Amino acid sequence: MADAREDGGAGGTGGGWKDFVAGSVAGAAQVVVGHPLDTIKVRMQIEGPGVFRGPVDCLLKTVRNEGLLGMYKGMASPLVGIAAVNSLLFWAYSLGKTLQTGSPAATPTLGQVAIAGAGAGVVNSVLASPVELLKVRLQAQYGSPGSAPAFRGPVALARHLVRQFGARGIAWGFWATVAREIPAYAAFYTGFEFAKRRFAQALAGGDADRLGPLPLMASGSVGGVSYWVASYPLDVVKSRVQNSAAPPRGLGYIAAAAREIAAEQGWRGFFRGFSPSVLRSIPAAAVTFATYELVMRALNSGQRQLQ
Template structure:
């Protein structure tokens, strides 16, 4: 009696991807990063302010209302000059690193990787991405944490360059612009595992019965899934990073666990997830725009 061999179920895209140049990856990653910032900056400002809040705001809506009422609508775009350029470069590095990790995991060019391998490549890209992401987000957070125009007791920064100069003069390069690198790495590893696996799983599901590439709508939906996966896998580490990068004191040693305990002791479990609602809301259009801009740009280069 013969025994039927059942092949394991593997999700695959309708077509294999063409090999693309590093230049295409870099330029497309920039487009993806810029799209992310343009779509998501206001909700990102609310997220950061809630993460650093100690009783000023009664939730995300109250934060948005108070910010606009006291500082104007443009306050929701505080720190945008840094990410619009910096996160373009960050995403360029991220997507280029992800492509290289995927190539390293392939047995032959064009091989379709498993979802687990996609996640592994994403986690590796997250580590590389931290090199640029940490200082760019540090400057962004410093600008977003400022209320009004110098009414607080701390140093008021007129822009990201002023902020960078001050931090380097006060704390040096490593503890100034490099502050929060450890927390950023801890966040980026699970974050980009969730980011790329969420995108690929949904994209492959949506395109499994079609012979052509994903449509813009399918890319937006898949990107949104990736954005949600990013934050579900990593949010408490992002709270730790924001707290550490905004504090005056230089963090000592392997501080992530200590800072988590401090947040939990003061605010409970809610403290580690404060601001997650606007963050998830922001991630849906922002990550959708990121992946869509990247994929469409890559297709343009492939057709040249």
């Protein structure tokens, strides 16, 4: 059986443009699969008690009042943005692993994976924060089928925020995003790598490159669930901040938003929308990681054939 530290898998031989390409394709697949449940999650996070009785109630009210397309409000922003976000994320993650191991082909320990994931989360926040700001504010628009929303898409909303608030309008909630991304992506990548290595040992003689789509998707699901378990209360705070009346100043706004949620709803307020988030993460993260790994394999194989 091959030693796990000697076999980096598809992601282990990445770096540079290949991470950007594979991350972009994976990001687009993630949005298409996961956006409807993300809409439910965001609406439950930003609304106070009494608006929705639970995720199913939120789903039924959204579809009844706005039609099925109401589940896809704000998708244009992440569909375009998540491709860029994921490409930056996976590139930063690969760089973080390489800096610790000294070689892009070496497999890091799970501790090194967590450090690389946390660092990637910080880098990722530069793009993720404005993308999620636009998504959250568009998802928070309510209406009825055929009615005109206040903003038809992310470009119009971005222009409005910049005109009204200047540069702060598009950097709204940046530090709340950073606070969420650090534990989220440390857990995201660690959960995936842990599961992938176990599947490789059980099914492929320790060779992760021999794993098929289903084990990769199962490993991705573990990473997705780990993401939310590690960071969900911080995600609630971020959504509330990004849907507030005006961009906050300083760094104390994160604690202030947390105190406001606790005063309104108690500790349960930090877990509103948790179940649709976890349910969404299972297929979304499965598709993300499986797509990334398979695209990386194809790119690595094509590069070897050209050499």
